Amino acid sequence: MIETNIPEFSIELLQAGDRVEFARMVEAYYGPIYRLALKMLGDSSDAEDVLQNTFLKALQYLPTFEGRSSFSTWLYRIAANEALMLLRKRRPTVPVDENPDDDEDGFMPAQFSDWCCLPEQDFLTAESKRQLDQAIQKLPETLRVVFLLRDIEGLSIRDTSEALGLSETAVKTRLLRARLQLRESLSTYYGERLTYRMNMETQE
């Protein structure tokens, strides 16, 4: 887990309706839940709706929480469902490529620019961050949600599979596909940066 600063909560107190414990829990999780929602939806107002609905649902369903998964996984599950529901409301028809497990061959890399060696400052610009966000938005939502839970929020493969109701194999397949697609998107941008840098060098 990346999140090491999230305190432990007493499920008994939460289920007993203890407001102090509930407020403590909301305080600890509202940031990560908002981040997940924002990166799923790409819109801050929609993300705030998902944020509120997630905790309202958590409050409503806390009595049914059985501890089969960890509390944070359970909360991420609610948030992911809320975000996916909102996305599907926006666009009711599911495109063909939304079933990423169908195609076993997956995704073949097409760009081989070795942009790893770019100077660190090139990765820290506002434009670079914008490219990272845009690449996420280009992913099909079924891949996007897996990538966000695993690689941004730092859930394990197992917790990701529990949060999404997918098999671990499906999570791994989708994760790899997401990572490769993102790599491809970033290779376009950073590959251009690399060419630019090399041209600058030859001119000097």
Place this chain on the structure above:
Amino acid sequence: MSKHDQLTCHDILGSLGDYLDGNLRADLCEEIENHMRGCENCRVVVDTTSKTIYLYHHTAREVELPNGARERLFSALKLDDFILPKR
């Protein structure tokens, strides 16, 4: 991408997730690394995929909530009396 004696580039892709997450058996890691020494494209794919994950890990996590979003959340949850002690 080229074909190698033991592992094909396609095999590399199949094991890439476990390899990058450090969940691949040592002997298989060694096979991948051997393959990469002779296959520049695979090396680039592995390195840039790894860099992609690193970048998202380190830069995409900083997100700012809209003004008042925390307060609106606490209000919606009838936790107004907990709004003040902001971290």
